[in-house]
Structures are given as C-alpha cells and as structure tokens.
Amino acid sequence: MRNRPFTFDISIADALLSTYDHHIERYLSDMPGMFADTAAYTAQLQQENPLLYEVYEIKLPEVAGELLHGLSVVHPGQVGDEYFMTKGHFHTVLATAEVYYCLKGEGVMVMETPEGDWAVEPLRPGSVLYVPPRWAHRSVNTGLADDLVTFFVYPGNAGHDYGTIETQGFRKLVLNRRGETQLVDNPRWLAPEERMS
Ligand code: F6R
Ligand code: ZN
Numbered sequence: 001m002r003n004r005p006f007t008f009d010i011s012i013a014d015a016l017l018s019t020y021d022h023h024i025e026r027y028l029s030d031m032p033g034m035f036a037d038t039a040a041y042t043a044q045l046q047q048e049n050p051l052l053y054e055v056y057e058i059k060l061p062e063v064a065g066e067l068l069h070g071l072s073v074v075h076p077g078q079v080g081d082e083y084f085m086t087k088g089h090f091h092t093v094l095a096t097a098e099v100y101y102c103l104k105g106e107g108v109m110v111m112e113t114p115e116g117d118w119a120v121e122p123l124r125p126g127s128v129l130y131v132p133p134r135w136a137h138r139s140v141n142t143g144l145a146d147d148l149v150t151f152f153v154y155p156g157n158a159g160h161d162y163g164t165i166e167t168q169g170f171r172k173l174v175l176n177r178r179g180e181t182q183l184v185d186n187p188r189w190l191a192p193e194e195r196m197s
Pocket of ligand 1: 055072086087088089098137138139152154158160
C-alpha cells in the first residue's frame with residue numbers, strides 16, 4: 001500500500017490514469033433492477049451486454065485521514081429512455097462528503113438524502129461538484145456521443161452502501177425523451193415513511 005507521496009497524470013482524451021491499482025468494470029448484466037424500464041433492460045441484455053462504466057482507483061488504506069481518488073468513466077448509451085449511469089450509493093459512513101471534477105463529456109449528478117430531499121447538478125468539463133455528507137450520488141451520462149469522465153476524491157473511511165438505491169433507485173430518473181433530457185419522478189420510489197423497515 002502506498003505510504004509515500006506520488007504523482008500521476010490523467011490523459012483526458014483517453015480517459016485514463018497513468019497509474020492505477022484497481023479497475024472496476026460494470027456491464028449491463030451487473031445492473032439488474034437499476035433501470036426503470038425493466039422490459040427494455042431484459043430485451044437489450046438478450047441482444048448485447050455493453051460496458052456501462054469503469055472506475056480506475058489508486059489503492060490506499062480505507063481509513064479516516066486518507067483521501068481515496070480516481071477516475072470514473074460512464075460510457076454513452078441508454079436502456080429504454082434512461083441514460084447509462086452508475087449504480088449510485090450512500091457512503092456507509094453517512095457523514096462523509098465527496099468532490100467530483102468533470103474532465104470530459106456532459107452529464108448530471110443525481111443526489112438525494114435519506115429523508116428524500118433531492119438535487120441534480122450539471123457536469124461539464126471544468127465543473128467541480130461538491131457532494132455534501134449524507135447525500136447519495138449517481139453519475140448520469142446525458143451526452144450520447146462521448147464518455148462522461150470525472151475525477152473524484154472522498155474520505156478513506158467512507159465505504160459504499162448500495163442497499164436502498166439497488167431496491168428502489170433514486171427519486172428522479174434522467175430520461176432522453178425525443179432528444180430532450182428530462183427529469184422524471186421514479187414510480188418505484190417510496191418516501192422513507194412508506195418503506196417497510
Ligand atoms: C466513490 C464514488 C465513485 C463511484 C464511481 C462508481 O465514493 O462515488 O468513485 O464509486 O463513480 O459508482 P458506483 O460506486 O455507484 O457504482
Ligand atoms: Zn461516493
């Protein structure tokens with residue numbers, strides 16, 4: 001594990017880090033139940049299993065005081081009307097924030113709190129996005145021609161909690177309706193007081 005200062009480069013054109021220790025690939029088949037149109041998901045998966053997104057990380061101790069960082073690359077595409085996106089998660093230690101810096105492409109970050117407050121912020125090259133403590137976050141690539149590439153930094157002890165998001169998704173869906181990006185209420189989403197404990 002690294003415990004000395006280090007430097008690396010980001011190649012924006014290739015969406016690559018010059019050094020990384022961990023490469024995560026998420027394919028369509030890794031995302032059952034995450035896209036709203038389940039029939040479109042099943043039909044698409046019968047035809048193809050595209051790579052939806054990749055994460056390149058520098059491995060560091062997962063403890064408070066460290067800052068984990070890396071590159072997230074969401075490829076362009078759709079499932080039904082819904083753009084390709086990351087799974088999205090809360091941090092297990094809810095009181096931990098994250099910073100994203102957009103390097104390439106166009107997209108949005110969909111966010112919400114455990115109480116159901118929600119926010120959607122744009123991501124364009126040069127945008128810095130601050131995800132405060134307690135806000136779940138999901139990157140969505142709304143540019144159908146290019147990758148959405150972001151650099152992220154978050155506390156080493158944050159951890160990832162995919163639980164609620166995996167079962168009911170975020171409150172807002174980001175859809176491509178006849179070439180226009182629209183935010184639509186997620187019909188599966190339940191307010192915290194309506195959920196079974
Ligand atoms: C780390 C973080 C990003 C995401 C990455 C993939 O806390 O937010 O590194 O992990 O964009 O998204 P998920 O983890 O939701 O599959
Ligand atoms: Zn995170």
